[in-house]
Amino acid sequence: MNAVTIHDPTLRDGQHAVRHQLSAAALRGYAEAADAAGVPVVEVGHGNGLGASSLQVGRAAVSDDVMLSTVREALRHSRMAVFMLPGWGTSDDLRKALAHGADVVRVGVHCTETSLAERHLEFLAGEGAEAHCVLMMSHMATPAELAEHAATAVGYGARGVGIMDSAGHFLPRDVSERIGAIAAAVDVPVIFHGHNNLGMAVANSVAAAEAGATVVDACARGFGAGAGNTQLEVLVPVLERTGFTTGIDLYALLDAAEYAERELVPAPPVTGSLSIVSGLAGVFSGFKHPVLEASGRAGVDPRDVFFELGRRQAIAGQEDLIVDVVAHLREAAR
Amino acid sequence: MNAVTIHDPTLRDGQHAVRHQLSAAALRGYAEAADAAGVPVVEVGHGNGLGASSLQVGRAAVSDDVMLSTVREALRHSRMAVFMLPGWGTSDDLRKALAHGADVVRVGVHCTETSLAERHLEFLAGEGAEAHCVLMMSHMATPAELAEHAATAVGYGARGVGIMDSAGHFLPRDVSERIGAIAAAVDVPVIFHGHNNLGMAVANSVAAAEAGATVVDACARGFGAGAGNTQLEVLVPVLERTGFTTGIDLYALLDAAEYAERELVPAPPVTGSLSIVSGLAGVFSGFKHPVLEASGRAGVDPRDVFFELGRRQAIAGQEDLIVDVVAHLREAAR
Numbered sequence: 112m113n114a115v116t117i118h119d120p121t122l123r124d125g126q127h128a129v130r131h132q133l134s135a136a137a138l139r140g141y142a143e144a145a146d147a148a149g150v151p152v153v154e155v156g157h158g159n160g161l162g163a164s165s166l167q168v169g170r171a172a173v174s175d176d177v178m179l180s181t182v183r184e185a186l187r188h189s190r191m192a193v194f195m196l197p198g199w200g201t202s203d204d205l206r207k208a209l210a211h212g213a214d215v216v217r218v219g220v221h222c223t224e225t226s227l228a229e230r231h232l233e234f235l236a237g238e239g240a241e242a243h244c245v246l247m248m249s250h251m252a253t254p255a256e257l258a259e260h261a262a263t264a265v266g267y268g269a270r271g272v273g274i275m276d277s278a279g280h281f282l283p284r285d286v287s288e289r290i291g292a293i294a295a296a297v298d299v300p301v302i303f304h305g306h307n308n309l310g311m312a313v314a315n316s317v318a319a320a321e322a323g324a325t326v327v328d329a330c331a332r333g334f335g336a337g338a339g340n341t342q343l344e345v346l347v348p349v350l351e352r353t354g355f356t357t358g359i360d361l362y363a364l365l366d367a368a369e370y371a372e373r374e375l376v377p378a379p380p381v382t383g384s385l386s387i388v389s390g391l392a393g394v395f396s397g398f399k400h401p402v403l404e405a406s407g408r409a410g411v412d413p414r415d416v417f418f419e420l421g422r423r424q425a426i427a428g429q430e431d432l433i434v435d436v437v438a439h440l441r442e443a444a445r
Numbered sequence: 446m447n448a449v450t451i452h453d454p455t456l457r458d459g460q461h462a463v464r465h466q467l468s469a470a471a472l473r474g475y476a477e478a479a480d481a482a483g484v485p486v487v488e489v490g491h492g493n494g495l496g497a498s499s500l501q502v503g504r505a506a507v508s509d510d511v512m513l514s515t516v517r518e519a520l521r522h523s524r525m526a527v528f529m530l531p532g533w534g535t536s537d538d539l540r541k542a543l544a545h546g547a548d549v550v551r552v553g554v555h556c557t558e559t560s561l562a563e564r565h566l567e568f569l570a571g572e573g574a575e576a577h578c579v580l581m582m583s584h585m586a587t588p589a590e591l592a593e594h595a596a597t598a599v600g601y602g603a604r605g606v607g608i609m610d611s612a613g614h615f616l617p618r619d620v621s622e623r624i625g626a627i628a629a630a631v632d633v634p635v636i637f638h639g640h641n642n643l644g645m646a647v648a649n650s651v652a653a654a655e656a657g658a659t660v661v662d663a664c665a666r667g668f669g670a671g672a673g674n675t676q677l678e679v680l681v682p683v684l685e686r687t688g689f690t691t692g693i694d695l696y697a698l699l700d701a702a703e704y705a706e707r708e709l710v711p712a713p714p715v716t717g718s719l720s721i722v723s724g725l726a727g728v729f730s731g732f733k734h735p736v737l738e739a740s741g742r743a744g745v746d747p748r749d750v751f752f753e754l755g756r757r758q759a760i761a762g763q764e765d766l767i768v769d770v771v772a773h774l775r776e777a778a779r
Contacts, residue, residue, distance in 0.1 A: 282686065310680070311648060342644055348725050353616065365722070382679055
């Protein structure tokens with residue numbers, strides 16, 4: 112039986128679904144429930160990570176300091192994790208997180224831009240922290256490229272490395288190839304983080320574990336933006352049935368998920384048209400609101416906009432491309 | 446490129462989620478939208494099929510006659526299907542459905558009780574109708590047993606045969622084995638019908654197609670009881686990406702799903718604790734309400750009741766077993 116370490120970003124990635132408005136009481140309640148179930152790692156923060164609370168991507172209801180101290184206090188056995196995107200987060204934020212007792216620090220970068228994590232991973236390694244590097248929008252790179260970037264991150268000091276299916280684009284065989292290539296290239300734990308745009312989050316996560324991932328992310332009730340993340344309390348028993356051990360108590364986990372449904376998740380994730388289209392197109396679903404706005408004004412089909420953004424390989428931060436694409440499609444329709 | 450025929454029971458299996466209360470206007474609206482998208486087969490009826498509207502399983506808002514004539518009128522290209530469970534439905538109901546212009550008639554039986562379909566399949570074959578036989582709760586039989594029962598059904602005159610994962614218990618390799626065994630045993634189209642209790646409905650349906658199923662069921666927005674069915678508008682593009690053709694127009698299908706979300710589905714299917722537990726236990730999720738009632742009165746954990754029902758191989762119609770199991774668990778806890 113191979114062990115899989117479940118990494119639970121309900122209190123971080125889930126924040127995207129509530130515009131970062133989880134209260135300290137909700138953070139505490141869920142962290143206690145996850146801890147009681149034996150979830151090994153509980154991640155907390157603004158949806159975009161340390162230091163991201165801002166007018167631009169949304170101000171969180173609670174400061175990073177309060178989030179971290181609240182969850183730290185609530186966890187008796189589980190380890191606490193934080194996430195940071197270089198640019199939003201700084202070395203000061205990392206220092207603060209370590210001072211609050213973060214056990215695992217994840218640095219996220221676009222899948223072909225590992226160098227952006229160099230300074231932070233080296234800083235964390237120097238502090239003796241367990242640093243992970245996660246490659247986002249990983250469908251935009253080949254297995255070989257991902258393996259190379261993963262190895263680079265390990266060279267910077269990452270003690271765990273892996274991929275996020277940020278657009279929810281993968282099918283299981285895509286995941287197997289990529290995780291397999293990374294697992295063959297590094298000797299640290301390999302991470303997989305899925306999204307459910309094509310209904311494949313659980314199947315992709317099982318495929319990841321079978322291909323060598325030993326850290327798998329999942330959120331209670333699939334809490335997360337758009338189509339949501341991998342549903343934690345489904346993934347755990349499915350992994351166990353497939354022959355993996357997680358060390359998690361099923362009934363207590365189901366209780367934690369019910370707490371989440373009651374206290375965190377205002378509405379269950381729905382796989383709507385734009386979630387499906389963005390998954391097919393390989394575009395970050397966070398583009399949904401600006402795409403709807405720009406396409407509505409111009410009278411073009413937002414689904415066409417997503418597919419064209421996919422052809423142009425748009426990535427987060429390139430929201431200005433939306434206006435170009437909308438203008439192009441309007442012109443083409445004349 | 447292999448072709449898959451999508452069979453859409455939104456207006457039949459989805460009825461379980463609304464206690465069979467879909468109005469004639471909603472039936473017409475969805476049937477028109479599915480027809481416009483090129484969905485090849487649209488199934489309609491009470492959730493439990495022809496003749497099932499009753500106090501015992503719920504009276505439908507609309508009679509079988511009105512359902513059939515309404516959908517028949519709405520379909521210009523799609524074929525119309527009906528479902529019947531021997532016992533609820535009778536030969537008279539089949540005659541009526543054929544008179545209304547049903548193109549495909551499905552007879553459903555417990556996976557090891559094909560003989561119950563004999564008379565009906567022979568009658569339908571005699572009428573020149575396209576009769577299908579679907580084996581329900583198919584996780585309770587081995588691949589070899591299913592293949593044998595499938596061949597028996599073809600002997601009775603079925604022109605299509607396959608399995609329903611009624612409890613949502615399968616993982617993809619379970620489906621591959623079973624569909625593969627059936628496809629090797631018969632020379633008629635092989636059917637797969639999934640449920641999403643373990644988050645695997647889409648992955649299982651793709652596995653079915655890869656193993657030789659050429660008729661795959663799916664419902665708009667996964668509409669259906671409990672964790673719901675396979676989500677139609679996700680499955681179709683995923684099948685296409687996997688190398689199958691469906692002949693369905695994606696945008697029109699997304700439009701149909703949006704119509705369903707607006708007019709048919711009061712709340713999106715949620716994979717809650719009892720959906721997960723019933724899927725793991727291999728018990729029909731329709732047991733949920735009687736289990737909750739009996740376990741609540743006795744102060745036992747409904748999750749334990751589901752797992753014990755699974756060990757006892759309970760099937761639909763054996764709801765009286767619930768009381769035994771609850772008494773047994775209460776006794777054991779003393």
